[in-house]
Amino acid sequence: MKKILLWALLLGTAWAQTTPPAAAPKTTYVLAGKLFDATSENVREGVVIVVEGERIKQVGSAAEIKVPAGANVIDLSRATVLPGLIDCHTHLGSRADRYDPINNFKETPFTAGFAAVLNARKTLEAGFTSVRDVGSPPFLAVDLRNAINSGYLVGPRIVASGPGISITGGHGDLNNFSPETSVTLFPAERDYGIADGAEEIRHTIRAQVKYGVDVIKILATGGVLSRGDSPGAPQYTLEELKAAAETAHMAGRRIAAHAHGAQGIQWSILAGIDSIEHASLIDDEGIRLAKEHGTYLDMDIYNDDYILNEAPKFGLEQENIDKEKMVGRLQRENFQKAVKAGVKMAFGTDAGVYPHGDNARQFFYMVKFGMTPAQAIRTATYNSADLIDRLKDVGTIEAGKYADIIAVNADPLADVRALENVSFVMKGGVVYKNVR
Numbered sequence: 001m002k003k004i005l006l007w008a009l010l011l012g013t014a015w016a017q018t019t020p021p022a023a024a025p026k027t028t029y030v031l032a033g034k035l036f037d038a039t040s041e042n043v044r045e046g047v048v049i050v051v052e053g054e055r056i057k058q059v060g061s062a063a064e065i066k067v068p069a070g071a072n073v074i075d076l077s078r079a080t081v082l083p084g085l086i087d088c089h090t091h092l093g094s095r096a097d098r099y100d101p102i103n104n105f106k107e108t109p110f111t112a113g114f115a116a117v118l119n120a121r122k123t124l125e126a127g128f129t130s131v132r133d134v135g136s137p138p139f140l141a142v143d144l145r146n147a148i149n150s151g152y153l154v155g156p157r158i159v160a161s162g163p164g165i166s167i168t169g170g171h172g173d174l175n176n177f178s179p180e181t182s183v184t185l186f187p188a189e190r191d192y193g194i195a196d197g198a199e200e201i202r203h204t205i206r207a208q209v210k211y212g213v214d215v216i217k218i219l220a221t222g223g224v225l226s227r228g229d230s231p232g233a234p235q236y237t238l239e240e241l242k243a244a245a246e247t248a249h250m251a252g253r254r255i256a257a258h259a260h261g262a263q264g265i266q267w268s269i270l271a272g273i274d275s276i277e278h279a280s281l282i283d284d285e286g287i288r289l290a291k292e293h294g295t296y297l298d299m300d301i302y303n304d305d306y307i308l309n310e311a312p313k314f315g316l317e318q319e320n321i322d323k324e325k326m327v328g329r330l331q332r333e334n335f336q337k338a339v340k341a342g343v344k345m346a347f348g349t350d351a352g353v354y355p356h357g358d359n360a361r362q363f364f365y366m367v368k369f370g371m372t373p374a375q376a377i378r379t380a381t382y383n384s385a386d387l388i389d390r391l392k393d394v395g396t397i398e399a400g401k402y403a404d405i406i407a408v409n410a411d412p413l414a415d416v417r418a419l420e421n422v423s424f425v426m427k428g429g430v431v432y433k434n435v436r
């Protein structure tokens with residue numbers, strides 16, 4: 001047995017050596033034709049970014065920074081350079097071709113693991129150098145984060161949650177099958193995913209923290225893609241949500257609440273939760289409260305397209321299609337309202353519901369529903385870095401931050417869809433994509 005393990009380890013190492021791109025040279029000069037550094041909504045021209053190791057050492061004009069002869073140069077002088085993008089709502093373990101409930105009876109958690117390995121790379125290559133993963137089997141996102149950080153796998157920086165915490169019969173449970181099947185969504189669901197009442201919620205959050213999560217996800221209302229529940233209806237009480245926020249914060253973790261319905265959104269904000277995911281049916285009082293509490297909204301307004309047009313081909317049931325029709329359009333209109341009101345907005349797409357790598361498709365809708373391209377890009381850079389509490393490392397192009405840098409050939413401030421075709425990706429000073 002020991003011998004087999006040893007061989008597995010050795011093979012693992014050999015494989016690892018063949019995959020990661022070559023180590024970055026010590027100092028690299030990145031020449032940016034145009035730079036949107038996300039510290040403001042402005043663009044500068046003719047900028048040099050000096051990268052040393054995994055961090056940015058200096059950012060300045062070509063006049064200020066002289067590139068020494070023979071230096072390593074990456075010439076992006078015909079492109080627009082931006083900070084690596086951040087998606088605050090992904091499910092790297094999820095596949096967008098798995099809507100038939102029969103899959104719950106066929107697949108093991110390894111299926112999600114395989115998907116995650118592939119999806120992590122796709123996400124990075126699409127220009128997303130950081131993600132907050134908010135729901136996967138225990139503790140896939142934690143393992144994946146560690147494998148990427150140690151250089152074994154290629155992918156974005158991950159802020160990892162465990163399974164979304166759900167009431168019995170709620171959005172995170174497997175509903176409407178015969179009790180004879182005794183199917184649970186995750187092994188040991190009562191330890192890591194299903195919790196009723198403040199005490200069980202506290203236990204579940206503490207158990208997730210014990211196994212290394214960075215962030216807590218709680219399911220405050222019903223959902224679209226679950227069975228037998230209603231997106232508009234609250235699932236946890238205000239008291240339960242307060243216990244959740246308090247326990248997460250005591251452990252130094254932020255907490256995100258899935259909430260479509262107006263009541264659940266208000267309660268989540270009042271409970272002190274840090275971001276509202278989806279926020280589809282937010283009302284005026286919810287908008288007022290979000291502003292008052294400085295709560296981020298993280299609205300996945302691309303999703304509706306894929307759910308209605310593609311997911312039915314992969315077995316999505318009529319119940320879910322009907323629910324999507326109830327919330328999709330309203331969510332986009334309410335996004336516009338919230339933008340007008342000046343609520344803090346992050347960038348979260350629910351990747352995994354639609355195929356990973358298409359994350360940037362959401363920018364188009366953010367602009368269509370009231371943002372300028374610059375505003376939309378800042379949600380996916382500065383604002384999202386702030387929400388995930390990593391502003392000191394990512395989210396802008398500034399001296400001291402990680403060299404997480406992307407480039408696009410067309411001008412994203414003229415047409416934000418330019419971000420759907422990222423031509424250059426650097427993460428931590430290492431180039432993962434460079435197609436020009």
Ligand code: ARG
Binds near residue numbers: 226
């Ligand atoms: N995971 C979410 C749910 O099942 C997806 C909602 C997608 N719909 C939307 N319009 N954003 O509730």
